[in-house]
Amino acid sequence: xxxxxxxxxxxxGGGTPEPRRSATSFLRAQIQQSLAFATLVVLLxxxxxxxxxxxxxxxxxxxxLSTAVIGILALGTTFVIITGGIDLSIGTGMTLAAxxxxxxxxxLELPLMVxxxxxxxxxxxxxxxxxxxxxxxxxxxxxxxxxxxLIAQGLALVISGVRPIYFSSVVGFKDIALGxxxxxxxxxxxxxxxxxxxxxxxxxxxxxxxxxxxIGSNEEATRLSGVDTRKWKIVIYTVAGLFTxxxxxxxxxxxxxxxxxxxxxxxxxxxxxxxxGGTSLLGGRGSxxxxxxxxxxxxxxxxxxxxxxxxxxWQNVVIGVxxxxxxxxxxxxxxxxxx
Amino acid sequence: xxxxxxxVTGISKSFPGVQALKDVQFELDRGxxxxxxxxxxxGKSSLMKILSGIYIKDEGxxxxxxxxxxxxxxxxxxxxxxxxxxxxxxxxxHLTIAQNIFIGxxxxxxxxxxxxxxxxxxxxxxxxxxxxxxxxxxxxxxxxAKQQMVEIAKxxxxxxxxxxxxxxxxxxxxxxxxxxxxxxxxxxxxxxxxIYISHRMDELRRITDRVTVLRDGEYIGTLQxxxxxxxxxxxxxxxxxxxxxxxPTARDRANNxxxxxxxxxxxxxxxxxxxxxxxxxxxxxxxxxxxAGRTEVARAxxxxxxxxxxxxxxxxxPVKIKRPSDAVxxxxxxxxxxxKAYGLLLEQDVNxxxxxxxxxxxxxxxxxxxxxxxxxxxxxxxxxxxxKTPSISATTKNLSGGNQQxxxxxxxxxxxxxxxxxxxxxxxxxxxxxxxxxxxxxxLVAAGKSIIxxxxxxxxxxxxxxxxxxxxxxxxxxxxxxxxANQAKIMDYATRMGDEKDL
Ligand SMILES: Nc1ncnc2c1ncn2[C@@H]1O[C@H](COP(=O)(O)OP(=O)(O)OP(=O)(O)O)[C@@H](O)[C@H]1O
Ligand SMILES: [Mg+2]
Numbered sequence: 057x058x059x060x061x062x063x064x065x066x067x068x069g070g071g072t073p074e075p076r077r078s079a080t081s082f083l084r085a086q087i088q089q090s091l092a093f094a095t096l097v098v099l100l101x102x103x104x105x106x107x108x109x110x111x112x113x114x115x116x117x118x119x120x121l122s123t124a125v126i127g128i129l130a131l132g133t134t135f136v137i138i139t140g141g142i143d144l145s146i147g148t149g150m151t152l153a154a155x156x157x158x159x160x161x162x163x164l165e166l167p168l169m170v171x172x173x174x175x176x177x178x179x180x181x182x183x184x185x186x187x188x189x190x191x192x193x194x195x196x197x198x199x200x201x202x203x204x205x206l207i208a209q210g211l212a213l214v215i216s217g218v219r220p221i222y223f224s225s226v227v228g229f230k231d232i233a234l235g236x237x238x239x240x241x242x243x244x245x246x247x248x249x250x251x252x253x254x255x256x257x258x259x260x261x262x263x264x265x266x267x268x269x270x271i272g273s274n275e276e277a278t279r280l281s282g283v284d285t286r287k288w289k290i291v292i293y294t295v296a297g298l299f300t301x302x303x304x305x306x307x308x309x310x311x312x313x314x315x316x317x318x319x320x321x322x323x324x325x326x327x328x329x330x331x332x333g334g335t336s337l338l339g340g341r342g343s344x345x346x347x348x349x350x351x352x353x354x355x356x357x358x359x360x361x362x363x364x365x366x367x368x369x370w371q372n373v374v375i376g377v378x379x380x381x382x383x384x385x386x387x388x389x390x391x392x393x394x395x
Numbered sequence: 396x397x398x399x400x401x402x403v404t405g406i407s408k409s410f411p412g413v414q415a416l417k418d419v420q421f422e423l424d425r426g427x428x429x430x431x432x433x434x435x436x437x438g439k440s441s442l443m444k445i446l447s448g449i450y451i452k453d454e455g456x457x458x459x460x461x462x463x464x465x466x467x468x469x470x471x472x473x474x475x476x477x478x479x480x481x482x483x484x485x486x487x488x489h490l491t492i493a494q495n496i497f498i499g500x501x502x503x504x505x506x507x508x509x510x511x512x513x514x515x516x517x518x519x520x521x522x523x524x525x526x527x528x529x530x531x532x533x534x535x536x537x538x539x540a541k542q543q544m545v546e547i548a549k550x551x552x553x554x555x556x557x558x559x560x561x562x563x564x565x566x567x568x569x570x571x572x573x574x575x576x577x578x579x580x581x582x583x584x585x586x587x588x589x590i591y592i593s594h595r596m597d598e599l600r601r602i603t604d605r606v607t608v609l610r611d612g613e614y615i616g617t618l619q620x621x622x623x624x625x626x627x628x629x630x631x632x633x634x635x636x637x638x639x640x641x642x643p644t645a646r647d648r649a650n651n652x653x654x655x656x657x658x659x660x661x662x663x664x665x666x667x668x669x670x671x672x673x674x675x676x677x678x679x680x681x682x683x684x685x686x687a688g689r690t691e692v693a694r695a696x697x698x699x700x701x702x703x704x705x706x707x708x709x710x711x712x713p714v715k716i717k718r719p720s721d722a723v724x725x726x727x728x729x730x731x732x733x734x735k736a737y738g739l740l741l742e743q744d745v746n747x748x749x750x751x752x753x754x755x756x757x758x759x760x761x762x763x764x765x766x767x768x769x770x771x772x773x774x775x776x777x778x779x780x781x782x783k784t785p786s787i788s789a790t791t792k793n794l795s796g797g798n799q800q801x802x803x804x805x806x807x808x809x810x811x812x813x814x815x816x817x818x819x820x821x822x823x824x825x826x827x828x829x830x831x832x833x834x835x836x837x838x839l840v841a842a843g844k845s846i847i848x849x850x851x852x853x854x855x856x857x858x859x860x861x862x863x864x865x866x867x868x869x870x871x872x873x874x875x876x877x878x879x880a881n882q883a884k885i886m887d888y889a890t891r892m893g894d895e896k897d898l
Pocket of ligand 2: 438482561797
């Protein structure tokens with residue numbers, strides 16, 4: 057911090073204002089996003105040349121559709137990561153939300169709306185419990201959400217009897233993901249975009265967002281400023297949980313079934329998307345646009361590799377390497393900015 | 396209506412293993428500046444944290460405007476009109492100045508933040524206070540001194556009845572300190588009561604109306620303005636009489652052997668053509684305004700920042716120092732000015748911190764650490780530096796600010812370096828301990844070590860240094876022998892902006 061040399065300092069008591077500096081930091085945020093964006097463009101161009109099947113509308117819409125679930129999970133977890141926390145329970149939490157939606161709609165035959173809201177609230181409840189454990193019981197986020205990850209996984213299996221729940225009897229459920237409110241754009245993708253806008257507004261225009269950054273920057277200072285950080289942490293984890301719930305409903309609708317075995321692995325992909333998008337695991341820094349681009353990079357990669365007929369085993373290796381590169385370039389940029 | 400604003404009686408507070416406060420009392424009038432002084436660990440910050448709702452008192456009463464109040468959280472304190480500037484920086488680095496100042500009190504419209512109104516309010520506040528900063532700048536881009544000004548602005552933004560300042564000037568230079576004093580004069584006129592904690596004795600006479608002294612968590616007494624006499628205060632603080640050592644002169648130095656020679660050092664941002672020599676057994680003081688580049692010189696030498704051009708010789712041999720570990724390998728230790736960010740593992744115990752830089756000495760060929768030997772050594776340093784801690788296994792975070800600083804010093808002493816660079820070594824350290832550290836520095840050079848000492852306190856530079864390097868604007872503007880130097884001369888060199896040079 058104090059390594060930052062400032063040349064105009066001899067006129068202290070304020071010295072000259074520093075618009076130059078805020079401008080550079082603004083620029084830095086822009087570059088960070090445009091770098092991720094540039095990566096996305098490069099990938100798109102590369103795969104278009106590599107395979108003629110890539111840049112077709114049906115494939116692009118397939119990519120968007122497969123981005124939806126990871127993207128929705130990543131949006132919620134962006135908040136958590138900006139506070140300097142982590143949420144490992146989003147993958148299996150999503151599965152539990154899908155299973156509960158199945159119970160509500162198929163077993164209990166509740167109305168569609170009620171079942172969907174029930175599924176979303178299941179996610180919210182898990183988030184609330186995470187928040188409570190972290191803020192009130194002061195468990196480290198890693199531990200609290202690791203435990204929740206296992207609990208959700210177990211409950212999903214127990215409640216479903218380790219069998220998929222099929223939604224074929226529920227009229228209109230499938231359309232939540234696969235229908236078209238806007239022609240040509242699957243609803244799941246629409247939901248992703250709408251939630252992204254919502255998350256953007258929450259993060260940059262509301263108190264919730266302000267305190268998300270403040271807590272990630274310096275939790276103690278935020279608390280001493282009279283902000284009830286415990287309450288806000290609970291709120292933030294609950295919001296992340298609600299996003300998980302939506303992801304559960306969307307994946308259920310997309311597969312037209314709740315698959316209790318599914319779920320692990322999604323959390324890591326979502327976290328990877330957030331990090332590729334430039335959000336700092338150390339907290340205090342991050343953006344929704346970045347997360348969206350990060351999620352797109354992930355699914356474009358997976359899709360492109362698949363279209364080029366590269367084995368699934370190799371896909372993971374490539375994604376791992378991409379994460380390394382993303383985090384490294386981010387660290388490099390910060391080091392540059394610091395010196 | 397009486398003029399009394401705040402009365403505090405019988406306050407006690409204990410932490411595991413420490414009785415921080417015992418039956419402490421004081422009074423504060425409207426429009427008054429009350430100084431609270433005492434050695435490191437005397438309990439000043441703890442008392443203020445009780446007033447601002449961070450710690451809960453074990454016993455005692457607090458009366459505000461004659462009414463007993465129960466302060467159970469920072470929020471309650473704010474609502475009662477008690478506002479505090481903490482000893483340790485408490486800002487959110489990733490937020491802007493405006494966002495920091497009004498955290499918890501953001502202007503809103505329904506669910507939405509009114510960012511423009513926020514910036515306007517912050518701008519008005521900063522202008523009113525005469526602080527020239529852009530409210531939209533991110534705090535992480537500011538220097539320590541400017542961050543401190545933001546903290547001050549934040550505390551003043553509450554229109555508090557009682558404003559507590561816990562060592563507000565320890566990171567400020569003279570000019571900023573003047574700005575602060577002007578602000579305080581203004582507050583006095585509006586009837587605000589100010590509680591002012593400082594280890595800088597010369598400030599007390601400048602701005603305070605009364606002084607209350609604490610020692611070892613106990614109330615010792617209060618002196619009225621007319622009775623203010625620095626030696627008396629110091630004796631009350633430490634409970635004994637302190638001798639000042641004499642000023643050294645360049646001639647006092649044992650010999651003329653050059654241990655460190657720096658030639659033509661540049662950095663991309665600030666430093667230009669830095670050249671100087673450090674001799675064996677010498678304390679070389681670095682004076683200058685904040686931002687003149689003194690810390691940057693140290694960081695460039697030890698390889699913490701990239702330098703361009705320039706040669707460094709140690710004991711006559713050219714060396715390449717690319718990173719701090721090279722510096723340590725060449726026997727250069729650097730004690731950073733910002734102990735919180737660079738100097739300490741706050742969550743670890745005192746022992747770990749003291750031994751951190753010299754662990755190798757306590758490790759055998761197989762990589763096992765011999766803890767007993769190390770602990771013995773830590774205990775010695777805790778005793779010789781009079782570090783106030785219940786034991787060497789206490790968490791460093793819980794030590795008072797000044798005692799944390801002593802732990803950093805102990806760490807580098809344990810490493811046994813030939814060349815030591817001390818950056819603001821006595822920041823936040825009480826007068827008694829300062830004398831001890833001065834004595835320690837003198838002992839070190841007498842034993843053949845060489846020291847570069849960066850300090851913003853001119854009296855300290857003059858007291859200790861054999862020679863004084865003065866910097867301005869990234870350049871060395873003068874190198875003075877102690878016997879030729881005085882405050883006026885140093886200030887003259889420190890304010891030279893151009894290329895004038897006079898060696
Ligand atoms: N949270 C805590 N846990 C344990 N001990 C504490 C805690 N806070 C303060 N103390 C202890 O209480 C005593 C008083 O500390 P305090 O910070 O009030 O001193 P101070 O007068 O402000 O000193 P300084 O001038 O160094 O800032 C010290 O011995 C310190 O170690
Ligand atoms: Mg203190």
